[in-house]
Amino acid sequence: MPENNAPEPLTLTPVGVVRSEIKAPMLTATDQGLSLSDRLDKIRAAHRRHRQAVAELVIDPALDGVLDGVEGFSHILVLYWPHLVPSERRGLRRVHPMGRQDLPEQGIFATCSPARPNPVLLTAVRLVEREGNVLRVRGLDAVDGSPIVDIKPYVHYALKIEGTTVPEWMERIHRDMAEAGPEGHG
């Protein structure tokens, strides 16, 4: 922090856990940067499968009432912690996006890298169903066992922005992930 050399840490307590068929991350982080865990065509196929799969968000039953009314939204945002990224990887500053050496290196804040100073990841998902303290969602890319940090409603007034643009390298990632079908980058 510019005005404080030893900022006080902020603490999060998991509010639940992800149950998913995804057992390993698509990207792994070393101190050299990111790398894909498999060949691009296999990653792409797995990614497409995962986009269609239903995952469960099991919320701590002690947080009684906290989900009430969430079933009124078609979509939600899931904030979660990528628990399989080693904490020493939080120091990465620049990476080749998706571990692709053919794409120019970018600062972590320009990427969706799971290894980042504060690894709180975010995915917008379809809310399929609520059953008590369990939400079933479609489109979650979190690995099984990920601690859930927060659930927020997807409010299009705030989140659906017209006319946004991304750099060429991000469009290329999307194109390459989407090649096998209409559903692409998550």
Next chain:
Amino acid sequence: MPENNAPEPLTLTPVGVVRSEIKAPMLTATDQGLSLSDRLDKIRAAHRRHRQAVAELVIDPALDGVLDGVEGFSHILVLYWPHLVPSERRGLRRVHPMGRQDLPEQGIFATCSPARPNPVLLTAVRLVEREGNVLRVRGLDAVDGSPIVDIKPYVHYALKIEGTTVPEWMERIHRDMAEAGPEGHG
């Protein structure tokens, strides 16, 4: 956590600080719930002003390189910590949205309440300019001095979802906030 009675806390270290003309939150939290800090018409006017104002995200200069390439995006997501919400308010489970007694009580995870179990707030903003370790953005609703948790690119492939729906009470909040003009709920 369902399988662990004493989950390990996850720690965040601020990566920067918000500089904004917003000096006080629109909503305050007590153990009775949320309340608006002023009359609705004044809140609405302030909200419209704030949507147009430029705020600064001052990133810790020690994180050299972490912003490289972010200027290639038209919009970014800012994750920040609402530092003026007392930590004991993290236990709130259900609230009247926006502190409005005329709206039915909802679970915190169905609302955008700043008081929540893990108070990491999220706003999508227009990236106006980068100057070294400072990002100038339009549309940020964070209070001056808020610790910044993360910056992510706004990637429309993942965030701009068609056909999403919200419950009637959320539409009503938007309508009431938008009444004075075309720019509404943040």
